[in-house]
Amino acid sequence: MDDQNKNLILASALSFLVILVWFLLFPPENPTPVEGETQSAVTSSEAPPPEVAAAPPSASAPVQAPNLPDAKAPRLAIETPRLKGAISLMGGRIDTLSLSNYRETLDDASPNVRLLSPVGSGKPYYALYGWAPAGQLGYEDVPGANTLWTVETGQSLGLGRPVTLRWENGKGLVYRREISVDENYLFTVRQSVENTTGQTLRLAPYGIVARHSEPDTIGFFILHEGVVRQLDKELEEIDYDDMPDMDVVPREAARAEIAQVEQNGWIGFTDKYWMTALIPQPGQAFTSVVKYVDEADIYQVETRLPVLTVAPGETAGAETMLFAGAKEWETIRKYQNENGIYRFLDSIDWGWFFFFTKPIFAVLHWLNGALSTAGIAGSMGWAIIGLTILIKALLLPLAYKSYSSMAKMKELQPEMEKIKERVGDDRQKLQMEMMNLYKKEKVNPAAGCLPLLVQIPIFFSLYKVIFVTIELRHAPWIGWLKDLSAPDPSSILNLFGLLPWGVPEAGSIFAIFSLGVLPILLGISMWLQQKLNPTPTDKTQAMVFAWLPWIFMFMLGGFASGLVLYWIANNTITFIQQYAIMRSHGYKPNVFGNIADSFRRKK
Known part of the structure; x- marks a missing residue:
């Protein structure tokens, strides 16, 4: 992968990380419930011409009797x-x-x-x-x-x-x-x-x-x-x-x-x-x-x-x-x-991405209704998983091309390392030889960026849907997850409820370490998915990418559990798709093996 494309992926990932940091530092507050979350009064409007009625009098300055409490x-x-x-x-x-x-x-x-x-x-x-x-x-x-x-x-x-x-x-x-x-x-x-x-x-x-x-x-x-x-x-x-x-x-x-x-x-x-x-x-x-x-x-x-x-x-x-x-x-x-x-x-409030949020919610609502009618408990959580499957199915042609390119890139990594050792610090020559290698092997290094770029607006659209729609409010899924619009309430700090003490309150500096079950599963799913991707040849970039799953695990811990559930389902389906596509192209991923030897030709 040439520097330009590596930087594109890195910039996309880091941009996403910056937004996550923003959510952490400025999270939506949960206001103290007031009697009736809304309150009111009366006044008037511009004095009209002769043929138009006068503005209604102000309730803040009543003019009519009886003036009773x-x-x-x-x-x-x-x-x-x-x-x-x-x-x-x-x-x-x-x-x-x-x-x-x-x-x-x-x-x-x-x-x-x-x-x-x-x-x-x-x-x-x-x-x-x-x-x-x-x-x-x-x-x-x-x-x-x-x-x-x-x-x-x-x-x-x-x-x-x-x-x-x-x-x-x-x-x-x-x-x-x-x-x-x-x-x-x-x-x-x-x-x-x-x-x-x-x-x-x-x-x-x-x-x-x-x-x-x-x-x-x-x-x-x-x-x-x-x-x-x-x-x-x-x-x-x-x-x-x-x-x-x-x-x-x-x-x-x-x-x-x-x-x-x-x-x-x-x-x-x-x-x-x-x-x-x-x-x-x-x-x-x-x-x-x-x-x-x-x-x-x-x-x-x-x-x-x-x-x-x-x-x-x-x-x-x-x-x-x-x-x-x-x-x-x-x-x-x-x-x-x-x-x-x-x-x-x-x-x-559908937001700027209304062309995504409206259809996403319509499908989510339909799935929830169908599953609820079938008597399935926690229907909204399963509807989120169903929505993820539908989105991944729609993006499959793009994913197929991308993962095929990634498989080829993964196979070329030993050759890329040899080129890097041979040219040393001559970056111009490195890029030239890399491009020759891509051209020879008919590989498009930018293809792997496309799923990431498509997923970002979908991710934020779903975040908007989960945040603003009342259908997600107090919607349960399974076991301890009673509200998909709220963060996972479980915590590794008390062994997920096995120990008799509580967990840090939301907003506390220690709350970021209070990981629930879903954020941990998210980190693992991102790590597994990352094992199928080609490792950047640059050591700094490789280190950043290696840490991203665990950084996201902490950062997303305070997000709505419905959104984390979507991301876990998305990563899991992506892993399955990518694994299957790579095998169909003659490569057998060795997820838990040494990165340098993680792929080999099937005989």
Whole structure:
């Protein structure tokens, strides 16, 4: 192998090592669970022209009576197989919501994940709806953040049990809000106003999701946390820490980014696994607002629908949707396909390699479903192995060419050593004779680099999938591996649980030596695979390559066990493929023998 190609392989390997070091030094943090991993508030948007409604009033500075503490306001229960919470009649806010199928930790006694929390809790996070006045109407004529609604129909919100809230302004306008919920996480909110006055009136419905103060986040660069919104064809992401830097909009009394959506859009807050999003009906034009209120430290998103003109004796309204729940691929895809929510699957953070991550997860999800339906325990772990087999099968033509070239290179190593001894330190002559040897034997030394270069984006795409998709969260495999999205919990420091003491905590400097079963198997699999590859003639490069399996073993020890499982399966299949291909070309690998004599011609 000439210096140029050796350096290419070495640079690729060392680049990979640098990235691994980065992951070690700046790992994703596990934040302390808060009551509801998300919290909220209310404000408004750019003061509109005369024919457009005014911005909704700020919840941080309520203007409507009665100004009661939210905790004491009457409530309406929400209960479905997957959700449990309440609607506060103060403002008609959906402000308490827990996810019945998800717990904070693996412990059966752990509380359910809480998504929304009311005003008065540690970090309020809620959805609020209302009307913005236009024309001759004022804020006292429309319901807002502190309006006390009454229940017109329904005793609690559940499947097939919608509720209707009612409020009269005392001047001839009757407002109603009908709320329903499906079997998963989608609320439908219909706002209407009945005009019993003798005048034609104008006003506009709006929806707000707000959270008070910046929430606890993972804070890892490969994950987006903050605002995500669809603006017709454009998907936009805004991090929480970027919102205080948005431009001040004086008429909003806040920092804001305002955009017009012609027909397809939605907006919300996304966390690693959970999301709350406002979704107008497909085809509905609206104003999309991202806002930060400095004085109140409130993060907010809004959908403002066009002004409605309501003649005397008429009723007008608008219907929107609210997603509040887990970012499950199958559930979100159903809403995209069946409810027509444009590009809703992109609310999951697929990253720059979306052309890899999307199909990789789709196949992984299908395999997991098929294995689970067949009653196979730990189906997600086996699905990862199945995915690895499929990827290796697709790359087999490339691998065949590469491993054939490696086999030939391995056979040529004695000749290469002789050339090196003969030319000494004359590098120009060494390269020339090496190239002559390759040309004579019809060997392409660069062919061995191709599988490595292809594997790197696949590896990081799978890392992204395992890190961001909720389907891997708390997914068990076998025995001690109860969560494929977390590192292997076993440790060589206590003989994998045989000794009575614990292991260093994650983040500790000693944690790197706390190797689990999977990282050790990874090191062994890389070492075995390396035995089949030609050894670099340069001693320094040879030493670096010899240490790489054991360095990776330590570096990958803190990675998600699902990713380590993929790498072990990949190395094992690669070893089998390479061994078989080399034998088919007349070479018999002697994996455990002396490197210099590791290959010989079959007779």
